[in-house]
Amino acid sequence: MSDTDSFIDEVTEEVRRDRLYGYLKRYGWIAAVMIIGIVGAAGFNEYRNAQAEAQAQALGDAMLGALAENEDDARADALTGVTADTPEGAAVLAFMTAGAQSQAGRVEAAIETLQPITQSTDVPLMYRQIATFKSLMLQSETQDAETRRQGFQAMAVPGVRLRLLAEEQLALIDIETGDTDAAVTRFQMILDDAEATPGLQRRALQAMVALGGAPEATETAGE
Incomplete structure (x- = not known):
C-alpha cells in the first residue's frame, strides 16, 4: 500500500470517528433515557414484588396467629379481624374465616x-367457583334440595375444575330426595371418569355399595 493510500485510509477513519462522535452527541441522550428506563423499570418491579411478598407474609402471619386460638369461636372472631390487601388474599382469608365460622356453628x-x-370479578374464576361450592355445601340444612341442585348443576359442566365434586353432591341430593337409581348412575359416572x-x-364406590348398586369394573375404581 502506498503512502497516499495509507493517508486516505487514516483520513477516512478520522471522518468516521468524527461522525460517530457527532451521532453520540446528537442522539446519545436517547440511549441514556432507554438505559435509565430499563433500570428504573427493573427497580420498580423489584420493589413491587418485595411489597407483594411482604403483604402476603403479613397476611399469612395474621391468619396463623388467629388459627392458634384454642376455641372455635375465638378463631372465628380473630380471623374476622384480619384484613387483606389484595383480592386473592381476601378470597383466601374468606375461605379460612368461613371454615372457622362453620366450625363454631x-x-x-x-x-x-x-x-x-x-x-367478585377481581378474583380469578377458580376462587369464585370454590366460594360458590362452599356456600352451597353450607346451605345443606337451610336451603331446599332443588335450589341446591340447580346450584351444583351449574358447576357440573365441562371446564369447571370442581365438576366431579359437584356431581358427587348431586348424587347425594338424589339420595336425599329418594331417587337412588339416579344416585347410582351418577356414582358410576364418577367411577368411569378419567379425571x-x-x-x-372410593367414596363413589362405597356409596354405590351402600345403596345396593352393582359397580361396573373400572381400572381405577377403589385404588
Whole structure:
C-alpha cells in the first residue's frame, strides 16, 4: 500500500470517528433515557414484588396467629379481624374465616363471608367457583334440595375444575330426595371418569355399595 493510500485510509477513519462522535452527541441522550428506563423499570418491579411478598407474609402471619386460638369461636372472631390487601388474599382469608365460622356453628355468618367472593370479578374464576361450592355445601340444612341442585348443576359442566365434586353432591341430593337409581348412575359416572381422583372414586364406590348398586369394573375404581 502506498503512502497516499495509507493517508486516505487514516483520513477516512478520522471522518468516521468524527461522525460517530457527532451521532453520540446528537442522539446519545436517547440511549441514556432507554438505559435509565430499563433500570428504573427493573427497580420498580423489584420493589413491587418485595411489597407483594411482604403483604402476603403479613397476611399469612395474621391468619396463623388467629388459627392458634384454642376455641372455635375465638378463631372465628380473630380471623374476622384480619384484613387483606389484595383480592386473592381476601378470597383466601374468606375461605379460612368461613371454615372457622362453620366450625363454631355460625353457618349463616360463614355463608355471608363467602358471598362477596362468589360475585367478585377481581378474583380469578377458580376462587369464585370454590366460594360458590362452599356456600352451597353450607346451605345443606337451610336451603331446599332443588335450589341446591340447580346450584351444583351449574358447576357440573365441562371446564369447571370442581365438576366431579359437584356431581358427587348431586348424587347425594338424589339420595336425599329418594331417587337412588339416579344416585347410582351418577356414582358410576364418577367411577368411569378419567379425571376422578382415587379418593373421590372410593367414596363413589362405597356409596354405590351402600345403596345396593352393582359397580361396573373400572381400572381405577377403589385404588
